[in-house]
Amino acid sequence: MQSFFKPKSVAIIGASREEGKLGHIIFRNFFDNGFKKLYPINPNADEILGIRCYKSVLDVKDNIDLAVIVVPAKVVFQVLSDCVKKKIKSVIIISSGFSEVGEEGKKLEEQLKQLISKSKTRVIGPNCVGIYDAYSKVDTLFLSKVRCGRPKKGNISFISQSGAVGSTILDILYSKDIGISKFISYGNGIDVNESELIEFLGKDKTTKVIIAYIEGLRSNGRIFLEKVKKVKKPIIILKSGKSNKGTKAVSSHTGSLAGSSRIYSAAFRQFGIIEANNWEELLDYSIALSTQPSAKDNRIVIITDGGGFGVLATDEAEKLGLNIPEPSEKLKQRILQKMPSYISLHNPIDLTGDANAERYKIALTECLSSKEYDAALVIPLFQVPTLEEKVVEHIIEAKKFGKPIVVCSVGSDFSEKQNKKLIEAAIPVFPTPERAVKALRVLVRY
């Protein structure tokens, strides 16, 4: 598997001189990213971007670690055969026109499967966008960077059955400045599938959290769950095709069976997989898990200067079964010694409409240093005039207590500026109290 992500030599089969063509964009990615041993394969061209073209991978004398295939479906069998002969370890088939388009495509796909089963070549695809690795800069995405940004380095890895959903979420990660390690779109998954990818990412050093968009499993359900069980990292899955109509839509979209939602959900729970209900949850949970320690128990404290947001958070926390205990009398006394008597010392702790940063510091320090709370939800409303910007520093300082902290904060430029500072210091910030509480629940559960 390593040669998919850290190839020393790469062949692009179907590399093209025409800008805008997929074979050009992919070749250009590798070229721009500084890959030196690069072999464009195109029987009708002499050179692309000054690099000599070959008619076939068999004409290349060097070893080839990775081949990327971008030729019409009908030609794929032939060029893949060449790859097998050349003993290329890893092949990504970008081309579409296989089982997803009907009977004829299914036959072509079967031929590929048989070819692979007799070889040592490993294949990702077909009908996929392939790989983006933020560290090694392998980038087989045929989407221009103008339309689809590439996220910076980070510790989340992401596998997606669907190329479109995958690249859209990748573009969102980029726009939100969230780093990733590896992105893999595996499409029809005729060889490498979600099971093997999750197993691989489980051992990957730069991957801390694994997220996945799955329509229907490409692998046997039992094998999938067994592999998942062995992975000691959080796995979050967005599963589509949960309804009757949705299942039918999955079938016409990817030709895979989606299966009953309830069976999936039950299995996910049993095997410690975190289920996301939409892509917002997929990212919310992955950000929380990749930045925060997990909570020892479920006793959370909510600290805010916006009473209403505190109440909304409380509603959600109770709904999700989190424990929101009041501070003990002793703890209340410790806090009250340093604060005005009119603050509301229940849980949520409402620092009231004239709160300043100092009150946040006191509440955070006393609550998180005590044995009464396992995690904190902080809701600073920056619209309020008395709250100084340095509250951000106090929240960041509170990381020293080693307990998870999540923040709910939202607004226009001023608030966004504060949120950015928090995010850069690895404190997750959510726009609604409900989303913050859901993320906290995941930290408590995991």
Add this chain to the structure above:
Amino acid sequence: MQSFFKPKSVAIIGASREEGKLGHIIFRNFFDNGFKKLYPINPNADEILGIRCYKSVLDVKDNIDLAVIVVPAKVVFQVLSDCVKKKIKSVIIISSGFSEVGEEGKKLEEQLKQLISKSKTRVIGPNCVGIYDAYSKVDTLFLSKVRCGRPKKGNISFISQSGAVGSTILDILYSKDIGISKFISYGNGIDVNESELIEFLGKDKTTKVIIAYIEGLRSNGRIFLEKVKKVKKPIIILKSGKSNKGTKAVSSHTGSLAGSSRIYSAAFRQFGIIEANNWEELLDYSIALSTQPSAKDNRIVIITDGGGFGVLATDEAEKLGLNIPEPSEKLKQRILQKMPSYISLHNPIDLTGDANAERYKIALTECLSSKEYDAALVIPLFQVPTLEEKVVEHIIEAKKFGKPIVVCSVGSDFSEKQNKKLIEAAIPVFPTPERAVKALRVLVRY
């Protein structure tokens, strides 16, 4: 009520020369917004920003339409008495320190109530941020514009019991460039409360949709529902204090009884109030209702080039009881005559990964001009290279069919640019398929 929103003359009681003080910020708002008949009331100042100060409203010879009170709680009774004597029609009491802080404050509040009950003066507040009217530019918000933006003119009006939640949502509306008509934070609501405000907004010409954040009703529940029933505009409410702990938190936050969530939800449904579960839904629904016609029936068509997003939308639509019928054979034939045979002509209609703008035009035109569909959910994934920007124009053109259209689209700069064009043309755009479907359901139900 009109003199609250279109006062010809305004007194600011507690106007201050010190920048940063609430009494200064509020005075400055009126000054900057061009109010000519402006009377700062402050016994210790001669003039503020060059405007002559008065010791009391009783010293002002002109009529005063609106007085804004920003003095310490203990002085409020005296200055309010002066307002009553002066026969000022409308008074906004910004000051806090009443029933929300305990027994002593409750007594002060009772005194105010008795005073008002014997007069013709109407009062908003106390313990509130008051009014922002995007048309008349009445702006009693003591929050600097740097921290809390003021939305542009629009047709949504927003009432909020909580000043902090209210101003945060106002700031969000500003950041999302969503226009409003009126914003009213009514705080402890000792005179004007949510019932009267909704009744008033029901008749307000620049208000098309009413949204509200409510913790506990200030008015009698039956009166509230009777008034609501008479309003022929959509009303969307975000109700907090739904859980046991949340109810308790409401009580310490505003001193009002929150009441059982189930009772509220049932009453809301019965009286045609749309319930939002978080502020995102509050805004999503208001944007949909303020820009789109309502749907005649519940048959929706989902059109996309990203199969996966189509499936997620389908899952949500089925869950919410929307009807997602396949096109009839006749309609399929009409569409197929103009499109490649490999597009997936079920519902969702998947225009596949090489979709262009023309395919969207054909699908939108054929489906929305037919009698088979009442509304459309369009999910263009702009990350896909073949989809030209002009798809935006085709979606906007489809408004001519007079049926609701909502869009799900998300991504970095390129996608955001397209989304902005749609939003400017009054097509609502949502980041997740699930949120788009929920908004569509509201259009179907209303």
